Amino acid sequence: MRLELLSILNAERAARRACILVTDIGNGEQRLVKGAEIAADRLCEQLDSAVRAGKSATIDVDGRQVFLTVQVPPVRIVAIGAVHITQALAPMARLAGFDLTIIDPRTAFATPERFPDCALVADWPQNVLPDFGTDRYTAIACFTHDPKIDDPALEAVLLAECFYVGALGSRKTHGKRVERLKEKGFSDAQIARIRAPIGLDIGAVSPQEIAVSVLGEIILALRKKPLRDSGAVA
């Protein structure tokens, strides 16, 4: 591998961007394809599947063995609201391999006792999110259903790249939320990115079940192909 390629590979990872090193095992030829370049690549389908799965793999290209060193950033979930659902979500997200950060300005909710071993930020979303870097490997789930807390978070991420935005609340609650966001100047397309009511429709009732449905919906958004056009992963 040329040192130059290794340097770019490492820089892309540090910047939380996907990239693939394509190596022809037979003759040692190598090239690097950045995440943003995959769509235009001649191996776009194979590269896209590999990046989506997040796994390195050997593929066959016209009878030649080609190895794909796939590098994708760890996926992060940001939960707005240190609530009961979030308490259930925290261990589930960890088991499933996601990094979880919990944001809630209410210090009575955001306590280490309620969330042992969790990344917890007791501050307003609008103070935290701009520097957090909500990139295309970040999911946001709003659980407070308090407009004072959820709305600023949504306003911050609707302009960002994150692959999933969900917000807790009934259809009625969400209807009011949509009105508020429209008044703030957000377009229908931007607002349509919000999954609401949040979670897969599995009839979840308890906070734990809702956490399962939300985690399932996040995984769906991350892995399933049809979402490619919505900019989930490129």
Next chain:
Amino acid sequence: MLAADDDILARAEDWRKAGKGVAIATVTETWGSAPRPVGSHLVIDDEGHFLGSVSGGCVEGEVVTEAMDVIADGKARTLEFGVQDETAWRAGLSCGGRIRVYVEKVL
């Protein structure tokens, strides 16, 4: 695991920039119960220092030895280890799996 493998490639870059001869070994294929998944890295310098793993420690010794040759002649090669292979038996990949490892020099 991902993060750990990534750190290993960052070290490979550091080592090379510090003027060392460096090789990267990567698991490209596995069959059966292989200890480390496809994409796992082991980086080796010209003094035999290494970081990361391509197996649970079973074949690292052999890979490091081969890596020295790769650093010396600059030619990438593919190694295969498995129970039916005498070398692997010697190297001790006794878990029943088989792995293929691509070793290349950082130029």
